[in-house]
Amino acid sequence: MKKIFLIIILSLTLFSTKAQQVNWSDNTTNVLKQGRKEVGIFSPLVFGLKDTMQISVNPVWFFAIPNIEIKKYWKKIGSINIATKHNLTYPTLLYKLISRRGTGGILPEPSVIPQMLKLNNAVILSKKFNDYFNITAKIGIDMTFAFGSSDFPDIEFPVVYPRTYSLNNFLTPYSGLNFTGKIYKNIYYDNNINLFFMTTNNKGIVTEDELKLQWYLSDKFAVKGGTIYTYGNFPFGKESKFLPVIDLLFGF
Amino acid sequence: MQKYNFLFLLILIFITSCDPFDNVIEKKSNQDAAIYYVANNIKTPENIGDTIKIATWNIKFGGGRIDFFFDCYGDRVLMKKSEVINNLTALVKKINQMNPDVLYMQEVDIDSKRSAYVDQLQWLLDNTNLNYGYYGSQWKSDYVPSDGIGKMNSGSAILCKFPLTNGERIPLPLIDEQSGIVQYFYLRRNILKAKTTINGKDLYLITTHTSAYSTDGTRLKQLKQIKDETEKLNSEGKTFILGGDFNTIPPNSHIYENFDDSACANDPDFAAQSFKDQLDYMKIFSDCYEQAISQDRYDYDNSKFYSFTSDKNGFWNRKLDYIFTNGDFVDSTGMVHQDVSTGGMETMPLSDHAPLSVEFILK
Numbered sequence: 001m002k003k004i005f006l007i008i009i010l011s012l013t014l015f016s017t018k019a020q021q022v023n024w025s026d027n028t029t030n031v032l033k034q035g036r037k038e039v040g041i042f043s044p045l046v047f048g049l050k051d052t053m054q055i056s057v058n059p060v061w062f063f064a065i066p067n068i069e070i071k072k073y074w075k076k077i078g079s080i081n082i083a084t085k086h087n088l089t090y091p092t093l094l095y096k097l098i099s100r101r102g103t104g105g106i107l108p109e110p111s112v113i114p115q116m117l118k119l120n121n122a123v124i125l126s127k128k129f130n131d132y133f134n135i136t137a138k139i140g141i142d143m144t145f146a147f148g149s150s151d152f153p154d155i156e157f158p159v160v161y162p163r164t165y166s167l168n169n170f171l172t173p174y175s176g177l178n179f180t181g182k183i184y185k186n187i188y189y190d191n192n193i194n195l196f197f198m199t200t201n202n203k204g205i206v207t208e209d210e211l212k213l214q215w216y217l218s219d220k221f222a223v224k225g226g227t228i229y230t231y232g233n234f235p236f237g238k239e240s241k242f243l244p245v246i247d248l249l250f251g252f
Numbered sequence: 253m254q255k256y257n258f259l260f261l262l263i264l265i266f267i268t269s270c271d272p273f274d275n276v277i278e279k280k281s282n283q284d285a286a287i288y289y290v291a292n293n294i295k296t297p298e299n300i301g302d303t304i305k306i307a308t309w310n311i312k313f314g315g316g317r318i319d320f321f322f323d324c325y326g327d328r329v330l331m332k333k334s335e336v337i338n339n340l341t342a343l344v345k346k347i348n349q350m351n352p353d354v355l356y357m358q359e360v361d362i363d364s365k366r367s368a369y370v371d372q373l374q375w376l377l378d379n380t381n382l383n384y385g386y387y388g389s390q391w392k393s394d395y396v397p398s399d400g401i402g403k404m405n406s407g408s409a410i411l412c413k414f415p416l417t418n419g420e421r422i423p424l425p426l427i428d429e430q431s432g433i434v435q436y437f438y439l440r441r442n443i444l445k446a447k448t449t450i451n452g453k454d455l456y457l458i459t460t461h462t463s464a465y466s467t468d469g470t471r472l473k474q475l476k477q478i479k480d481e482t483e484k485l486n487s488e489g490k491t492f493i494l495g496g497d498f499n500t501i502p503p504n505s506h507i508y509e510n511f512d513d514s515a516c517a518n519d520p521d522f523a524a525q526s527f528k529d530q531l532d533y534m535k536i537f538s539d540c541y542e543q544a545i546s547q548d549r550y551d552y553d554n555s556k557f558y559s560f561t562s563d564k565n566g567f568w569n570r571k572l573d574y575i576f577t578n579g580d581f582v583d584s585t586g587m588v589h590q591d592v593s594t595g596g597m598e599t600m601p602l603s604d605h606a607p608l609s610v611e612f613i614l615k
Contacts, residue, residue: 099400100400101321101399102398102399103397103398104397104398105397105398105399105400105401106395106397106400106402107400108321108329108330108399108400109321109327109329109399109400110327110328110329111400153330153365153400153402155395155402156365156395156402156403157394157395157402157403158394235369236363236365236369236403237363237369241272241274241394243272244272
């Protein structure tokens with residue numbers, strides 16, 4: 001075990017000595033350079049379509065939950081950069097897959113799943129102070145258009161709940177702040193705070209604070225790790241929770 | 253230095269977030285894992301004489317006789333709040349009719365999606381003559397990713413008219429034959445223990461609910477651990493009353509397999525188990541302690557003391573529920589409340605278990 005750990009550390013160190021200038025996607029208004037591609041174990045495949053536009057899909061989940069996202073950098077006004085993000089998801093297939101008996105039955109089997117189209121639009125504003133501190137603000141809205149009869153419960157698990165709330169409740173406005181910057185050499189921090197506003201039934205706010213370290217070993221490989229702290233109103237009452245975050249990213 | 257502090261903090265937070273479904277109840281101490289409850293309105297108990305009434309009841313999470321998915325003929329997973337309240341109201345009617353001074357309960361939901369997040373223990377304390385309670389989780393998960401169950405917090409409880417102290421949830425062995433992932437999301441059986449003082453007498457109240465499905469001897473290990481716990485009290489000269497759902501039939505049971513509620517006997521997932529090799533399991537208690545239903549009474553007529561059936565259209569067909577003490581019960585007061593003729597009320601529609609009660613002598 002110790003040997004394996006040593007090999008991993010040595011490999012990472014070797015990678016890091018080759019580290020180039022950081023060129024990875026992030027939560028700011030930045031988009032990938034034209035032609036660059038990036039994918040993670042858990043993160044979507046992101047492709048720099050133009051120097052001002054990136055497109056992303058989640059290849060692993062694509063056949064269960066077809067999805068596409070476009071992020072467009074618009075312009076700089078004063079010191080503020082402006083971008084928008086637009087995401088279209090078709091969650092019906094996935095919801096039908098997870099409405100089942102036995103293991104993997106996230107929803108009860110008798111659930112009635114309608115045809116659903118989920119649309120997410122957000123405006124992003126970023127200001128870079130220096131290499132060590134960037135601030136980004138965003139405001140967005142999740143909207144789901146459902147066709148046909150519908151009878152399925154919400155998935156009341158932190159992180160998933162606010163992102164699927166609109167499937168049963170049409171609308172989820174949200175806003176957020178992001179702080180990012182360099183800590184040391186090619187190690188960056190990323191603190192992403194989100195507030196989701198529940199519009200019907202159990203009105204209230206769910207907040208999330210995702211705090212992680214990103215180690216950009218090169219333009220081709222990066223490691224992310226940290227935690228999400230979530231707190232807010234759920235149908236069963238207040239809930240607070242820490243969840244781990246980890247991912248390996250590959251760029252090419 | 254500040255950078256290292258930040259790194260250390262991040263690593264610490266990452267490590268503490270590694271039970272993402274919050275299933276491992278044993279992270280807490282035995283004392284902290286026993287949750288104390290008090291009724292919103294304390295009812296003054298009537299004068300206690302020389303005896304108190306003890307009862308035990310597995311209430312099937314207030315599900316009454318709804319056909320759930322785990323019954324082979326059902327498909328329900330989640331109840332509406334109105335259904336839960338209606339079922340609890342029916343349970344309360346029976347509890348108030350029995351009027352126990354101490355009530356042990358199994359399968360009480362306090363925060364479960366399947367029972368519309370009704371805190372059943374609080375609801376029962378607020379609607380019966382019982383004032384105080386201790387709760388110990390048996391199945392707790394922020395999300396059970398199976399059968400659409402979702403958030404779950406279900407367990408055993410001790411309810412009492414008198415204040416309770418020294419609550420403790422003592423973990424029992426997990427089922428060895430299960431894989432790690434199944435074990436992580438599965439039930440974590442336990443002993444729930446508390447102390448009360450009635451008319452100056454200290455009583456140790458203990459309830460449990462042992463594994464229903466295990467073929468690897470886990471249930472026997474659990475029973476032995478429960479016995480160790482009661483023996484410890486016994487050797488210290490303390491009086492205990494142990495009650496609960498032991499998921500085991502008594503010695504000398506005429507029927508021990510092929511029960512008539514095996515509605516889907518051809519499907520191994522739903523066939524009732526055989527107790528053929530387990531008929532002596534309960535002897536470790538019945539040979540040492542007094543029990544609510546003596547072995548003689550049971551031997552004379554098994555069927556009068558049956559307390560379980562999964563078939564709402566049938567009748568009770570096996571005894572799984574017990575009350576034992578190292579003190580004294582009033583002779584022949586032990587009763588399984590099977591129906592109007594034995595208990596004064598129909599109990600078949602209320603749960604898949606019938607309540608068992610007995611008079612205990614305070615001396």
